[in-house]
Amino acid sequence: MQDNSALIHFLCATGIISATIAAEIAQAFRPMDFAKDAFVLREGQLSDTYLFLEQGWMRGFALAPSGDEVTTGIFRPGQVVFEASSFFQRQPSMENIQALTPCQAWGISFAQLNHLFHALPEFREFGRSRLVMGFASLKARMLSMVTQTAEQRYLSLLQHHPEIFQNVPLKQIASYLGVTDSSLSRIRRELMNH
Amino acid sequence: MQDNSALIHFLCATGIISATIAAEIAQAFRPMDFAKDAFVLREGQLSDTYLFLEQGWMRGFALAPSGDEVTTGIFRPGQVVFEASSFFQRQPSMENIQALTPCQAWGISFAQLNHLFHALPEFREFGRSRLVMGFASLKARMLSMVTQTAEQRYLSLLQHHPEIFQNVPLKQIASYLGVTDSSLSRIRRELMNH
């Protein structure tokens, strides 16, 4: 049996779930490892696994009509990785999820998750809370796309999540910020010259 | 007692709630009218009312650092109007909501809604379903902002929701599409000349 204390800690973090229940829930997750560059989810597939990322980095991306890959999410250790639209609505995903580094994670299927939601009201409340948090952060990201310049979004990302820049290629960060890699490079150059 | 059949129909539409329960739930909503230009929610306030819009049009908007109003949502009859981040996380809203036309709506407070969620599992499931739908459409909108041109977003809006153009000023639609009103005007001119 692997050490699932990080998962238990994650479940307890909101304060909604007690340590005892968290341990019980954690037992339903199974360890899943991914090699660098492995796909966790491919466009067209159903996102059927709720994944807690314990170690490593992942990215979500979609294909633009032009064929370019557009980063839709960057996932660091301690975060949940799945495609919510596909997972909850039981529809094929329009996005891909790929490991950027070797990853250790804990996964649970949609069916098992629902079973636990049904059996454990605290966990259901936890799930609702996570969903709301995801919604809120997506709203914040959306807002930043229309109210801020790419430079401001870059600086904000640099300030709040500097580790991203040690783990994700700038090209992928650029499309996450809504610009091309050359534009991001220009933004960085300008910031160097104060 | 006003006719709340549209509200009941809305509650039944997902198939999760029976007509009987829907009628019971609908009784907890109270009718709320808004004059044209009235504010339903102001930045800094708590979004504490879950509002079903029966008649009329509303818009959500945020203030960019520049002072410009940026449209974050356009609401037509039959939709739910509230600021999810503020409502669920009990934090001051960063957005405003304003009636674009005279509006008839049905509202219920956060507390009452939670009370019903607790008492009626079907309604709780309905709420989760609505939340997921809202999440999914926000993701789709987010994706369109990075994968599509403003012209494509304009055409898509025109095709799927042509009524918007009869009810919302182009200037507000423009910022919803992520461009200025003059750029939108240019896009429209180009499309006229095939």
Added chain:
DNA sequence: AGCAATACTTGTCATTTGGCAAGTGCATCA
């Protein structure tokens, strides 16, 4: 009817951005 406010368009110009191609530096691998 006449005035004012608003909605929308248009022109001009400066700035930003993207596309493309080339160049540099670094790491990996046989």
Added chain:
DNA sequence: TGATGCACTTGCCAAATGACAAGTATTGCT
């Protein structure tokens, strides 16, 4: 070690966009 690939930057140019100001409808109001 030499070759290959990748990450990142840079220069050049064309295209898109924004800021600003002015002009034209259109609407609403008294």
